[in-house]
Amino acid sequence: MKKEEMKITELYDLTHTLASDYLKQFTYPWEALAGLSDFIIELGNSLDPAEYEKRGENIWVHKTAKVFDSAYLHGPVIVGKDAEVRHCAFIRGSALIGEGAVVGNSTELKNVILFDKVQVPHYNYVGDSILGYKSHMGAGSITSNVKSDKLLVEIHAEDGKVETGRKKIGAMLGDNVEVGCGSILNPGSIIGRGTNIYPLSSVRGGVDANSIYKKQGEVAKKEDR
Template identity: 65%
Template sequence: MIKIKDMYSLDETIAADLFKDKDYPWEVLKSIGEFIVSLGEKLSPDEYDKRGDNVWIAKDAKVFDSAYINGPCIIDHEAEVRQCAFIRGNAIVGKNCVVGNSTELKNVVLFNNVQVPHYNYVGDSVLGFKSHMGAGSITSNVKSDKTLVTVKCGDEKIETGLKKFGAMLGDHVEVGCNSVLNPGTVVGSNSNIYPLSMVRGVVPSDSIYKKADDIVRKEN
C-alpha cells in the first residue's frame, strides 16, 4: 500500500527513471538533485530554456517575474509558477502544475497536474499525479528532536535513515486547508485529508482522514 507501485502512476512524471529499482517513494529523496542535473543536460533546447545554473524551464511554462528559482530544478510543460513562489532547489515541477503565491519548494518531486497554489511549504516530499494541497497546508520535514524519521504503518515501524522527510502523497490526494503533514506522513492514493488536520503515519488509500482515531473508507 505504501510502495511506489501502489501509490504512483510513473507515466505521469518526467522523473520516472528516478523511481526505478526502488520500493518506497522516500528512497528517491537523496538523489533528486543529481537526477535533475543528469536529465536536464539531455532535455531538448527546442523545448526547454536553460536559465542560470542547472535550471531548465519549458518554453510553454509560465513563470512570473517575482518567482525565485534556484537549481537544480526542472519546470515541465505548461506549468505555472506564480508571484513570489520560492523554489530553493532540487525540485521537479511536472506538467500543468501550479506553484502558487508564496509557496516554497525544496527537494521535491511534483508529478503532473499537482497543485500547491496558496501559501504552501513542501519539502523533502513526493506529490503524486493530480494531488492538491489546500491553502496554508504544509509538510513538516524535520522532527523536533532531530532524530531519524520512521514511517509508522499500523504496528510496523519502517526505518528510513532520513533526518529530513516531509510527506509522500499518492495520486489524487486532497489535503484540506491549514493541515500539517508531520515527518514521515504517507497518504495513499485517492484519499482526502480534512482541513485543519495534524497528520502522522500512514493514511490508507481510498480513505477520508477526519482525525487520528477517525479514518474512514470512502464509499463506492
C-alpha cells in the same frame, strides 16, 4: 496502512512524471530523496533545448511554462510543460515540477518531485516530499520535514516501522490526494491514492487509499459510487 501499500508502485502512476525511470529504481518513495539533486541535473542536461530554455545554472524551464518575474528559482530545477510558477514562489532547489503543475504565490519548494497536474497554489511549504498525479494541497497546508527532537525519521506502518536513516522526510502523497486547508503533514506521512484530508488536520503515519481522514484515529473508507 501496511508497508506494502507504501511502495512507489502502490502510490503512483509513473506515466505522469519525468522521474519515472528514476523512481523505478526504488521500493519506497522516500528512498528517492537522497539522489534527487543529481538526478535533476542529469535529466536537465538531457532535455531537448528546442523545448526547454536554460535560465541559469541547472535551471530548465519549458517554453510553454509560465514563471512570474517575482518567482525565485535556485537550481537544480526543472519546470515542465504548461506549468505555472506564480508570484513570489520560492524554489530553493532540487525540484522537479511536472507538466501542468501549479506552484502558487509564496509557496516554497525544496527537494521535491511534483507529478503532472499537482497543485500547491497558496502559501504552501513542501520539502523533502513527493506529490502524486493531480494531488492538491489546500491553502496554508504544509509538510513538516524534521522531527521536533531532530532524530531520524521512522515510517510507521500497521505491520511495523521502517528505519529511513534520514533526518528530513516530509510527506508522500499518492495520486489524486486532496489535503484540506491549514493542515500539517508531519514527518514521514504517507497518504494513499484518492484520499481526502479534512482541513486543519495534523496527520501522522500512513493513511489508507480512498479514505477520508477526519482526525487521528477517525478515518472513514470512501463509499463506492
